[in-house]
Amino acid sequence: MNKVMSNKLLIALYISPALLLVLVLVFIPLILSGYYGLMEWDGIGDKTFIGLENYINGLQDMKFWSSAYHSFLLAIFSTLSLGIYLVISFILASKIKGSDLLRKIYLIPMLLSSVAIAQLWIKVYNPSNGILNVFLKQIGVENPPAWLADPSLVLFAIFIPILWQYAGFYILIYYAALKNIPESLIEAARIDGASAFQIATKIKLPLIKEVVSVTVVLAIVGSLKYFDLIYVMTSGGPNGASEVMASYMYKLAFSSYNFGYGSAIGFLLLIITLIVTFIVRKLTTPKERIEY
Amino acid sequence: MKINKMIKILLFASVFYLLAGCSDSGDSSSSSSGDKEIKFMHLWPEGSSKQHYDVVNEIIADYEKEHDGVKVDLEVLSNEQYKDKLRVLSTSKELPDVGMTWAAGFLEPYVGGNMFAPLDDVIEEELSDSFVSGTAEAYALDGKTYGLPLELNIVTLYYNKAMFDEQGLEAPKTFEELESVVKAFKEDGIDPIALGNKDAWTGSLWYMYLADRLGGADVLNKAIDRSGTFEDPALVEAAQKVQDLVDMGAFVNGFNGLADEEAKSMFMSEQVPMYLIATWDLPNYTTNETVPQEFRDSVEYLKFPTVDGNGDMNSFVGGPGVGLFVAENSKVKEEAKDFAAYFVKQWGEKAVTQAGVIPATKVDADSLDLPEMYIDILNELNEASNITLFADVQMSPDVAQVHLDSIQALFGKEMTPEEFAKAHEEALSK
Structure with missing residues (x-):
């Protein structure tokens, strides 16, 4: 095997399928969509070069900024919810009864496809027959809101299934990180008389800081480019009240046949995500590495 | 080393496979026999x-x-x-x-x-x-x-005759009668009209018909082809009538968040007595065996009523x-x-x-063996004075998007009829 690994040609051959796929499916389209953003193009006919006009329009487009605002709101909420997941994983990682089963239960939403989740929650939120409003009526609420039709509620009504969908994923990551902490450290702390709360906050939390920082980046980036549930549940409506950047981009390119402008918005989305990722990494990366 | 060679061959094969997948797989239309x-x-x-x-x-x-x-x-x-x-x-x-x-x-x-x-x-x-x-x-x-x-599809208002009979109501011929029907159902705790306005073209049908009845067959077409304007009093009035209906609670609760399919299922499960939709749904009310016979028998259609005594009932919204x-x-x-x-x-x-x-x-409808509703609709078509093409189909795709968003806002009362007109004017003048 050593002989294989020292052969440069063979190494190139090994990585070429993956490299080719990444190039063809990720990097070339990335560059192309930046380029299409410079065009006035309906996606079918001829392209006309119009310079930076699409990008300038994008920066002045109130609809784009309101969808960006919604995306950032989602990012904030998913970052905050990480705290809850952390607490849950602390509980799961301590030796309580049935933690194994609970862990699996938390993971189930992850296994469902986005469309199935969307359909499920559309039914839950149905204003007259949905389980939520039927329940609210039972306990005496006169006029329960129409969750997906009310512009002031719709965004938060969709956030809940989005957070629910990914909860299991983060809990699993935290759980694995917590399980990775050597038992001897905890043992030592306990002998020194540390309480369970102190062990959690003073010992375990600092030890998994790096993992937390990675999940923060994951949550923020994932939120900024989020699309699935929004598209299926409301397609950004009513009148843009639940539009996020990715769904706005889709609408421009595929419903309005404005491919050039849609590409420009897509490219702006990429730039925004890159900047935010950079800042978040800067802020959260721990100064020193921890070695067990 | 034998295994080594095997790995190499396998890898080569996979790379080739990948490349082949990327390239054009050749012209498959050229057939062998010269056909x-x-x-x-x-x-x-x-x-x-x-x-x-x-x-x-x-x-x-x-x-x-x-x-x-x-x-x-x-x-x-x-x-x-x-x-x-x-x-x-x-x-x-x-x-x-x-x-x-x-x-x-x-x-x-x-x-x-x-x-x-x-x-x-x-x-x-x-x-x-x-x-x-x-x-x-x-x-x-x-x-x-x-x-x-x-x-070809034309839009008519389908209603559940059994539910109307239960309330002792007649099918409305004028908008005023429609309003009193709405009130009667409302009083009995029944949502009167099924509407899935998440899709927005569904709400557009209501607006289009009101515009047609109030301003005649051409006013909307002209506003779209720019020889007229959306600020035409008839069009603003139509938007106002839409909001009047919303204020009366004519449409099902939370319509702006419901898909057309969901609204349809409310009509078909006899929760809601009225539903405005095009003739592509006819099989559901006539021949579709999976729909209960009892329901199919109780559904009838009516032409969109006149408004304030205006309008030609033989003018339809629809299109190919x-x-x-x-x-x-x-x-x-x-x-x-x-x-x-x-x-x-x-x-x-x-x-x-x-x-x-x-x-x-x-x-020739009469020579064919068809359910009665089909024959009626086909005859209706022969007498149609006008068919106004669906607004979102008439408009170019980007204007259509503005129209659909504005329809949701109008029905959701986020926009006044004047703002609704203005939004269209802005989009069309681009």
Whole structure:
């Protein structure tokens, strides 16, 4: 095997399928969509070069900024919810009864496809027959809101299934990180008389800081480019009240046949995500590495 | 080392496989026997539209029998995938020889990109006077016709007679009667009208009919083609009437978050007595065996009522659904045109009797064995004074998007009728 690994040609051959796929499916389209953003193009006919006009329009487009605002709101909420997941994983990682089963239960939403989740929650939120409003009526609420039709509620009504969908994923990551902490450290702390709360906050939390920082980046980036549930549940409506950047981009390119402008918005989305990722990494990366 | 060699070979194979996948898989249309092959793409898969699918196959089989040396190569996709694929194929200039398109706004980019062939010669030679008036025109752009319409849908208000009888109510003939019907149902705790306005074109139907009744058949068309304006008093009034209905609680709770399918199911499970929809839903109220007989018997339709004593009840909102196009750069263009014309001629009677589609070609309703509602609608069509094409189809795609968003805002009372008019004016003046 050593002989294989020292052969440069063979190494190139090994990585070429993956490299080719990444190039063809990720990097070339990335560059192309930046380029299409410079065009006035309906996606079918001829392209006309119009310079930076699409990008300038994008920066002045109130609809784009309101969808960006919604995306950032989602990012904030998913970052905050990480705290809850952390607490849950602390509980799961301590030796309580049935933690194994609970862990699996938390993971189930992850296994469902986005469309199935969307359909499920559309039914839950149905204003007259949905389980939520039927329940609210039972306990005496006169006029329960129409969750997906009310512009002031719709965004938060969709956030809940989005957070629910990914909860299991983060809990699993935290759980694995917590399980990775050597038992001897905890043992030592306990002998020194540390309480369970102190062990959690003073010992375990600092030890998994790096993992937390990675999940923060994951949550923020994932939120900024989020699309699935929004598209299926409301397609950004009513009148843009639940539009996020990715769904706005889709609408421009595929419903309005404005491919050039849609590409420009897509490219702006990429730039925004890159900047935010950079800042978040800067802020959260721990100064020193921890070695067990 | 043997294993080493094996790995190498396997890797080579996988790389080649990958490369082959990226490249064009070759021209599959060149057939061996020298037969001419017409590529045909449609959007009625066997699973979801069995009857449509069968009619298409029958016509193709007949055509191949009558035309020696011509083969029709079929590709079937479902609606949304069909739209996506059509777009992708058109960018690589590989459209099927014959395919399906929608009218007006949908056509624009394709015609602008020189993808579709003008079909006026076909219509003149073989199909003159065979289309219901106003249908082929919907596929015309700059004086040339690019599509042969297959379907025609008109919108009528369906109502549940049993539920009306229970309340002792008559079918409304005027808007005022409609309002009192709405009030009566409301008082009994029943939501009067099913509306799934998440899709927004559903709400647009209400607005269009009110505009038609208040301002006549042309006022909306003119506002869209820019010889008129959305600030026309009749159009602002129509928007106001929409909000009046909303204020009365005429539509089901949370309509802006409901899809059309959900609204339909409320009507079909007899929770809601009225539903404004086009004739593509007719099978559900007549022939569809999976719908309970009792429900089908109790559904009737009525023409949209007059408003404030204005309006012509024989003026309809509606329009052709899909039509056939022939690709401009088809290698077998003449054969493709011939096939398209043949298809349209065969389609009419077969479509209505076997698939329950109201065809865009004229058919003699009385000579066919059809459910009564079909005969009534077909006769209605013969007497129609006007058919106004769906607004979102009439408009170019980006304006249509503004229209649909504004409709949601108007129904949701986020916009006043004046702001609604202004939003359209801004979008159209771009």
